[in-house]
Amino acid sequence: MSFNLAYEQENSDRNCCYLGYKFDEKYVKEHFSNEIKKRLVDYAGTKELVRSFDDIVETDFDRSVLEKIVQLDLEKIEIWKIGEAFSEFFLETAFQVRFWHNHLRDLKNPKASPTGADLVGFIDIEGNTLFVFGEVKTSEDERCPPQVVYGRTGLKNQISELKNNKTISNNLIRYLGFKVRDLPKTDPFYMDYHNALRIFIRNRYRIHLFGLLVRDTKCNSKDLESGYNNLKDTTHKDMIIKLIGLYIPIKMEKWEQMIGGVNQ
Numbered sequence: 698m699s700f701n702l703a704y705e706q707e708n709s710d711r712n713c714c715y716l717g718y719k720f721d722e723k724y725v726k727e728h729f730s731n732e733i734k735k736r737l738v739d740y741a742g743t744k745e746l747v748r749s750f751d752d753i754v755e756t757d758f759d760r761s762v763l764e765k766i767v768q769l770d771l772e773k774i775e776i777w778k779i780g781e782a783f784s785e786f787f788l789e790t791a792f793q794v795r796f797w798h799n800h801l802r803d804l805k806n807p808k809a810s811p812t813g814a815d816l817v818g819f820i821d822i823e824g825n826t827l828f829v830f831g832e833v834k835t836s837e838d839e840r841c842p843p844q845v846v847y848g849r850t851g852l853k854n855q856i857s858e859l860k861n862n863k864t865i866s867n868n869l870i871r872y873l874g875f876k877v878r879d880l881p882k883t884d885p886f887y888m889d890y891h892n893a894l895r896i897f898i899r900n901r902y903r904i905h906l907f908g909l910l911v912r913d914t915k916c917n918s919k920d921l922e923s924g925y926n927n928l929k930d931t932t933h934k935d936m937i938i939k940l941i942g943l944y945i946p947i948k949m950e951k952w953e954q955m956i957g958g959v960n961q
Contacts, residue, residue, distance in 0.1 A: 780835025780911035797886035826892035831907035
């Protein structure tokens with residue numbers, strides 16, 4: 698089995714829970730060198746840019762120069778970026794969340810951290826399409842919970858902010874709106890946005906939040922228990938929050954090596 702559920706707890710309203718998943722080493726190695734690498738290096742985006750400006754390319758040499766100009770050329774992939782990419786891949790695989798836009802394309806400096814939520818996408822719940830907003834923390838801290846759970850920029854506070862601060866969700870929806878406004882109305886990204894926005898206008902609580910903690914330590918429910926306890930009785934019945942621990946059986950110092958290099 699590629700991964701399995703190690704712990705789970707859900708509140709009485711069944712709209713807030715925390716879950717922990719353990720992964721097989723083979724599964725991790727396979728997807729780090731394939732799906733995770735693709736997200737971090739954004740080969741698809743490079744090809745799209747080259748194709749968009751193909752009219753100025755006159756020779757194969759011109760094409761190779763253009764490819765080098767627009768490709769992401771990173772000397773090193775930060776561990777937190779790997780954690781975010783793995784989290785996104787996991788949500789697509791396990792919860793059928795749809796992510797239409799690679800946020801790396803919004804960064805003027807590829808080494809910078811994006812503003813707003815780490816993950817922005819869509820999910821279908823009971824026949825309705827909802828906005829998905831997620832925060833990711835990656836930690837090798839042996840403590841349970843690790844330090845990244847606490848503080849102003851910790852996972853607990855970030856999820857509470859997404860839950861309570863409507864300005865944050867409004868800004869994220871505005872951001873997505875500019876991404877889709879010029880797309881054909883038949884485009885899947887446009888359709889998801891249109892359907893989720895219609896639901897959100899009618900009910901401002903109707904969103905799905907994910908808080909993900911990526912670890913290279915042993916599985917332990919205490920990592921997320923306190924965060925869940927802060928949310929389980931204060932989350933509006935129409936909002937859904939899932940806190941998820943992802944436990945990777947390979948030390949973080951080896952993650953970049955497993956990906957295989959950014960320019961290979």
